[in-house]
Amino acid sequence: MAATRITLERDPSVARAIAADPSSACESDLTAAPWSFDAAPGYGPGSSSADPFPAAAPVQGEIPAEYRDASDAELHERIRAARTTLGERVVVLGHFYQRDEIVQHADYVGDSFQLARAATEHPDAEAIVFCGVHFMAETADILSGAGQNVILPHLGAGCSMADMATIDEVEECWEQLEDVLGPLDKEDEDGLVPVIPVTYMNSSAAIKGFVGRNGGIVCTSSNARTVLEWAFARGRRVLFFPDQHLGRNIAKAMGVPLGLMPMWNPRQPLGGSTAGELEDSRVILWHGFCSVHRRFTTAQIDKARAEHPGVRVIVHPECPMAVVDAADESGSTDVIRRAIEGATEPTTFAIGTEINLVQRLAAQHPQHTIFCLDPVVCPCSTMYRIHPAYLAWVLEELVAGRTVNRIGVAPDVAVPARVALDRMLAATP
The missing domain is CATH 3.40.120 (Alpha-D-Glucose-1,6-Bisphosphate; Chain A, domain 3)
Structure with missing residues (x-):
């Protein structure tokens, strides 16, 4: 299934939820701007903060003060202006787990598989701005054309699992x-x-x-x-x-x-x-x-069933086996999204996956009651590093004729990796 453009009817921003009640978040530092953590190596606050961080992992340098000091409204206006100037020269891809402040600017929103396909569908674009994490940008570079540049707005957006x-x-x-x-x-x-x-x-x-x-x-x-x-x-x-x-x-x-x-x-x-x-x-x-999906437990499912008789529990298959066994269904982020879209009667859903996606689904489907199994707001640490300030920066650099944060894979790695990825793309369920 292709990645899609998502229109938000109202803002279910995790960032705003944390700011309103920081005691409900897994770490109080989530209310701070992500550039506060760029100087120090690490995944940053959130679900992966305690995971070992590789010494060789990329670290994001400081972005200019004009972006760090800009208001939300100014950043969004600058992003829109840069998008208008660049036109079809640039394609912006956004993962389901991204902040809503980023998703609203994406041409395509999807899971890593859908966005890998989307990266191949715009051979004429000069740049692919991938609002996701490092391995996704590498995959886009492997699958994209020779003359295209893949850009990751925040170099520190890695993946502790990877x-x-x-x-x-x-x-x-x-x-x-x-x-x-x-x-x-x-x-x-x-x-x-x-x-x-x-x-x-x-x-x-x-x-x-x-x-x-x-x-x-x-x-x-x-x-x-x-x-x-x-x-x-x-x-x-x-x-x-x-x-x-x-x-x-x-x-x-x-x-x-x-x-x-x-x-x-x-x-x-x-x-x-x-x-x-x-x-x-x-x-x-x-x-x-x-680290996101390891947070879900069978006790959370038991609590959801006790408090919401008839609740439909759907979890991601990265959750522990006991959680998947206790759920009604399991599937990828897109499977979860399609299950909710396909429900014809008002339904209560308890979802076991990243909080940004869950809150976005709740905002898009007000006819249903949709909540995250984990009562603590603890987003993917690395997805959360991409903030509108970084997106505005990389786009305005493109307008100025400069490419920053380019992700490139050497040919000796890209060629065999492309073989494995082509086999993946052909393995359609």
């Missing part, structure tokens, strides 16, 4: 698996190789390149089952990274026993498993997770 699997760790894992399973490119009597690598979209370009070089594929939360079917048709087992919960939930739904899904901890020999456990495995799960 950072939980580094290229060095994955290559070391691959070597250890080869010691246990033999040559990993050798087919057996059934034409299957010992293991197929599958990486979630939430991973670096280097990881996607590794997967492409080793016969693997990229998946999204919307096509993960189709991708695993593709992988099982080619290999005895799957190495799935970096999100353990998505891999476990999808494989379990496909009938893979939990006992055949050992965890790979990159800080332990053989990932913390025995050679026998790896030989018997069907899916080897990487020790990674999403």
Whole structure:
């Protein structure tokens, strides 16, 4: 399904909700401007603030004071003026989890899969401004044309889940698996190789390149089952990274026993498993997770059911298995959105995903009662780093003939990564 333009009938801004009641937020620092945290390495306040931060991760430099000091109204006017001047020379993509202050300026709004497709649909645009996180901008650069520039408004908008699997760790894992399973490119009597690598979209370009070089594929939360079917048709087992919960939930739904899904901890020999456990495995799960979706619990679902009889609970498959099992449904951000849009009668929905999307859906569908399972407002730390000041800055730099915050992927990585991404785009559920 294509990414879409979303029109907001009223402003359900998470930023305003936090400002009105900072005690309801996971961190009081969420009320501060994001440039307050640019000088120090880290994900910033929000759900990922406690996650380990890679030393080599990009850090956003200070933007000019004129943007930091501008009012909200001035920033929005400057963004609109720059968009008018640039016209079709620029395309702005916005992820579902972005602030509403950003989404209102996006040409397309969607999940990472939809926006990856949108990046390929405007070959004549000189620039693609990706209001998302770093791995998404890398993917757009890989899929876009040679003459196009992909821009990430805030270089510190990374992803702690993606950072939980580094290229060095994955290559070391691959070597250890080869010691246990033999040559990993050798087919057996059934034409299957010992293991197929599958990486979630939430991973670096280097990881996607590794997967492409080793016969693997990229998946999204919307096509993960189709991708695993593709992988099982080619290999005895799957190495799935970096999100353990998505891999476990999808494989379990496909009938893979939990006992055949050992965890790979990159800080332990053989990932913390025995050679026998790896030989018997069907899916080897990487020790990674999403800090937003790990916040959801079965106790929250129990509370929602007690307080709202008949509530329809839908959660993202990055949530822990017990949460997915306790929910009525699970699915990608777009699946959640379409479920709400498709409800013909007034319905109460309890949603287990990022708060910006949940509040936006509640604003767009006032005929329903829609609330987030987590009562504490705790947005994705890195998505939250992109503020209208950064968007105004990168757009006005384009007007002036300068490109800042360009995200580029080297050809030796981009070429095999494109192979893995093309396989993903072809794996339509």
